[in-house]
Amino acid sequence: MEDRGGIFRGDFGGRCSRPGGLRGGPDAPAPPPPRLPWDFPALLWPRPRNWIARSAPSAGGDNDRAAPAPLGPPRVIINPRGAVPGVGTGGRYRGSLPPPPRVGAMRRTQRRMRLLGLPWALALLVTAASSGPSTEPPDPASIFADLSPAELRAVRAFLMARPELGLSPSRGGPLAKNSLFLAELLPPEKRSALRFLERGGARPRREARVVLFFGAQAEPNVTELAVGPLPRPRSYRALPLAGGRAVPFWARPMTRREYELLHEALAAALAPLEPLLREATGGFGFQNCSGRCLTFSDVAPRGLGPGERRSWLVIQRFVEGFFLHPAGLEVLLEHRDPDPRRWAVRRLWYNGRYFGSVRELAESHARGALPLARLPEPPARRLFSSYEPRGRFPGGGRAEAHGAKVCEPRGRRYRLRGNRLEYGGWSLAFRLRSSAGLQLFDVRFGGQRLAYELSVQEAIAFYGGHSPAAMQTKYMDAGWAMGASSYELASGVDCPETAAFLDAHHLLDADGPVRFPRALCVFELPTGVPLRRHFDSDFQGGFHFYAGLEGRALVLRTTSTVYNYDYIWDFLLYPNGVLETKVHATGYIHATFYTPEGRRYGSRVHSHLLGNVHTHLVHYKVDLDVAGSGNSFETMDIRFENISNPWSAGARVVQPRLHREPRRREREAALPLDRPVPRYLLFSNPRRRNRWGHRRTLRLQLSSHAGPVLPRGCREERGVTWARYHLAVTRRHENEPSSSSIYSQNNPWDPPVTFESFIRDNETIEDQDLVAWVTVGFLHVPHAEDIPNTATPGNAVGFFLRPFNFFNEDPSVASRAPVIVRPLDPPACSRLQIRRWAPASPGPCVPPEPFSYNGTYRPV
Numbered sequence: 001m002e003d004r005g006g007i008f009r010g011d012f013g014g015r016c017s018r019p020g021g022l023r024g025g026p027d028a029p030a031p032p033p034p035r036l037p038w039d040f041p042a043l044l045w046p047r048p049r050n051w052i053a054r055s056a057p058s059a060g061g062d063n064d065r066a067a068p069a070p071l072g073p074p075r076v077i078i079n080p081r082g083a084v085p086g087v088g089t090g091g092r093y094r095g096s097l098p099p100p101p102r103v104g105a106m107r108r109t110q111r112r113m114r115l116l117g118l119p120w121a122l123a124l125l126v127t128a129a130s131s132g133p134s135t136e137p138p139d140p141a142s143i144f145a146d147l148s149p150a151e152l153r154a155v156r157a158f159l160m161a162r163p164e165l166g167l168s169p170s171r172g173g174p175l176a177k178n179s180l181f182l183a184e185l186l187p188p189e190k191r192s193a194l195r196f197l198e199r200g201g202a203r204p205r206r207e208a209r210v211v212l213f214f215g216a217q218a219e220p221n222v223t224e225l226a227v228g229p230l231p232r233p234r235s236y237r238a239l240p241l242a243g244g245r246a247v248p249f250w251a252r253p254m255t256r257r258e259y260e261l262l263h264e265a266l267a268a269a270l271a272p273l274e275p276l277l278r279e280a281t282g283g284f285g286f287q288n289c290s291g292r293c294l295t296f297s298d299v300a301p302r303g304l305g306p307g308e309r310r311s312w313l314v315i316q317r318f319v320e321g322f323f324l325h326p327a328g329l330e331v332l333l334e335h336r337d338p339d340p341r342r343w344a345v346r347r348l349w350y351n352g353r354y355f356g357s358v359r360e361l362a363e364s365h366a367r368g369a370l371p372l373a374r375l376p377e378p379p380a381r382r383l384f385s386s387y388e389p390r391g392r393f394p395g396g397g398r399a400e401a402h403g404a405k406v407c408e409p410r411g412r413r414y415r416l417r418g419n420r421l422e423y424g425g426w427s428l429a430f431r432l433r434s435s436a437g438l439q440l441f442d443v444r445f446g447g448q449r450l451a452y453e454l455s456v457q458e459a460i461a462f463y464g465g466h467s468p469a470a471m472q473t474k475y476m477d478a479g480w481a482m483g484a485s486s487y488e489l490a491s492g493v494d495c496p497e498t499a500a501f502l503d504a505h506h507l508l509d510a511d512g513p514v515r516f517p518r519a520l521c522v523f524e525l526p527t528g529v530p531l532r533r534h535f536d537s538d539f540q541g542g543f544h545f546y547a548g549l550e551g552r553a554l555v556l557r558t559t560s561t562v563y564n565y566d567y568i569w570d571f572l573l574y575p576n577g578v579l580e581t582k583v584h585a586t587g588y589i590h591a592t593f594y595t596p597e598g599r600r601y602g603s604r605v606h607s608h609l610l611g612n613v614h615t616h617l618v619h620y621k622v623d624l625d626v627a628g629s630g631n632s633f634e635t636m637d638i639r640f641e642n643i644s645n646p647w648s649a650g651a652r653v654v655q656p657r658l659h660r661e662p663r664r665r666e667r668e669a670a671l672p673l674d675r676p677v678p679r680y681l682l683f684s685n686p687r688r689r690n691r692w693g694h695r696r697t698l699r700l701q702l703s704s705h706a707g708p709v710l711p712r713g714c715r716e717e718r719g720v721t722w723a724r725y726h727l728a729v730t731r732r733h734e735n736e737p738s739s740s741s742i743y744s745q746n747n748p749w750d751p752p753v754t755f756e757s758f759i760r761d762n763e764t765i766e767d768q769d770l771v772a773w774v775t776v777g778f779l780h781v782p783h784a785e786d787i788p789n790t791a792t793p794g795n796a797v798g799f800f801l802r803p804f805n806f807f808n809e810d811p812s813v814a815s816r817a818p819v820i821v822r823p824l825d826p827p828a829c830s831r832l833q834i835r836r837w838a839p840a841s842p843g844p845c846v847p848p849e850p851f852s853y854n855g856t857y858r859p860v
């Protein structure tokens with residue numbers, strides 16, 4: 001059995017001993033062979049669905065009992081040019097961290113790349129192709145709207161026409177090319193946005209943020225630009241990343257093209273294992289595999305230190321729910337060199353044993369020395385990884401009838417105009433970033449801004465396991481295009497039938513905008529519990545009055561399907577000025593091949609399947625503006641006091657009293673994840689008070705079971721330093737827009753954005769423009785009931801923003817929904833007065849349309 005260095009085993013005492021033998025820097029020697037395991041494939045960018053044929057079993061209707069037969073062959077063309085990736089030299093760039101691009105370093109394309117190589121600074125005007133008047137959308141919220149397909153096309157066309165950039169199409173071709181990876185809105189600066197929103201200032205210049213891969217450079221790198229003004233861009237400028245450093249090319253997110261090449265390389269390299277694989281998996285293979293194909297999931301990070309790009313790939317049988325069908329083989333594939341001919345398999349793991357080469361494993365099998373893990377034949381029906389019903393509920397019941405439904409008897413009570421949403425006293429603007437997902441702006445209640453921005457920053461899941469892929473998995477999902485994985489929502493399942501659905505458009509790893517139909521939904525929801533109620537008993541069998549206010553919330557929802565997992569992202573608006581944010585986790589667990597040793601890291605959930613322990617953490621940014629932008633932060637909890645009883649001499653009173661702690665500097669306001677968090681987290685405006693003399697305040701209330709993912713300072717933990725804190729409060733800076741980046745996943749050791757640096761200078765935060773950075777999450781020990789999918793009940797975390805002495809009373813008193821019942825003849829209570837301000841009968845509701853679904857997302 002492999003020695004994995006003992007570093008992450010039980011001798012780990014909670015602190016991260018520096019892994020001396022492991023790769024620590026650019027010039028560190030290659031790790032000794034036995035220590036290999038550190039990557040793990042998982043998933044993602046072009047999720048396998050993108051490049052595996054849509055030749056899945058025919059869908060049929062709701063009642064189709066078609067068997068979950070093995071899925072069709074991957075549509076990837078294997079090895080079209082006869083390359084033999086498995087024998088490449090590999091490692092050409094190993095150990096050398098590409099320096100940031102400099103003007104002088106780019107010989108060959110000096111002129112073309114001069115602008116990009118400059119220190120991130122000056123705006124660089126390029127020629128204006130054309131310019132002219134544009135008709136701006138009328139709603140002020142549109143300054144936060146995502147780029148339209150036309151704008152995305154304009155940005156791409158402008159950049160493709162810049163000869164100095166030398167851009168090639170994203171699809172096809174070599175990896176060593178210059179290409180546009182991502183284009184999305186670059187939100188305006190807060191100052192100019194507020195000047196526009198509040199003081200009638202000029203509409204902020206509309207710009208795009210673009211990510212360019214410069215793979216054809218002497219020093220390949222990733223560069224971010226601002227491009228504008230939209231809708232007719234005519235200039236660009238470099239967008240600074242932290243420290244002014246360039247992102248090295250090896251740290252770039254994966255692309256569809258790299259996955260295609262990876263699949264080709266893998267299939268070619270594993271050809272000698274075809275007999276083993278077919279024997280062990282019931283006839284599944286990579287070669288000529290119609291109907292019985294193998295596929296893979298990749299994990300990340302892709303190495304043990306900076307400069308590496310080698311991924312552990314979990315080989316799986318390609319049946320419905322293939323994430324739950326590992327074949328027992330994991331492969332470490334080196335793919336750092338842009339030339340796939342230099343890629344190579346560096347290591348393999350099969351059924352608990354490590355092998356140094358494909359040949360070694362194949363020969364072991366040929367000699368009959370290899371204990372095979374023979375997988376059972378996938379059943380033609382009722383595959384355990386499928387959603388097809390099987391079995392019966394004990395006790396029966398009306399299983400076939402539709403359950404309770406949401407209805408809107410009088411139509412929608414919210415207003416959706418473009419990207420502005422209004423409901424009750426609420427108003428906000430929203431967008432769906434391709435990188436990290438939902439982002440709200442200008443969140444107001446009763447006309448007063450509570451937050452300038454509220455957005456998802458990152459979602460991570462760090463795993464433990466016995467196989468190399470499991471122990472290497474530390475997913476950082478912003479690096480897997482979490483925000484652009486917003487696939488179609490099903491009416492009546494993902495959102496109520498009454499919901500309004502909105503499309504999203506992403507230009508990410510594609511040669512034009514792609515429309516994601518029905519990516520978001522908005523609906524009003526009965527919460528099923530009254531917002532408030534009271535029965536006022538007369539304690540004589542009657543009552544003085546009954547009053548109740550039904551519970552309602554407006555929900556803005558989207559989902560991210562990041563390969564196997566599905567996140568459901570919600571923002572909820574309540575009529576009493578409370579805002580809730582919540583994420584549910586569902587979808588397939590990231591599972592690995594079962595070995596007896598694996599039980600230390602999770603549950604056996606099927607014959608050859610281990611559900612691996614992992615921690616989910618999600619990071620949010622809340623740019624609070626509590627009754628204005630100048631805010632202060634304090635925590636409050638109780639302390640017990642033991643005092644003389646003032647009304648009984650000699651007796652004592654033990655009771656709680658308020659314990660308030662003003663947090664005046666950033667470090668005082670960073671609340672560590674490994675300690676209990678004070679229960680009241682209060683953001684107030686020190687100069688504005690409610691009628692009762694209290695500072696107008698918002699309370700942040702966490703619904704979370706978050707715990708540390710790794711000991712502080714330990715290797716990949718450096719890529720997620722935001723995860724050290726339940727909450728950190730910083731002074732807002734325009735150059736600290738996000739706590740994470742799409743580059744952290746493939747370079748967690750030295751990422752371009754390090755949240756810890758936001759608070760290192762320990763600025764004062766009294767009466768300042770503040771940002772609350774909130775971490776929520778939970779520990780997930782998978783169990784048998786995670787099959788076929790993790791279920792949402794119990795797997796939701798988030799937080800509330802609640803008014804706390806912000807108003808003079810509960811603002812939901814303005815609601816016209818209460819019911820009040822008063823007896824007219826107390827105490828007999830035989831005649832009642834029923835007061836309400838809405839029609840007596842709600843009226844009919846659920847629309848009659850049958851279920852429909854499309855499921856495609858296509859260029860537009």
Ligand SMILES: [Cu+2]
Pocket residue numbers: 585589614616780790
């Ligand atoms: Cu989980």
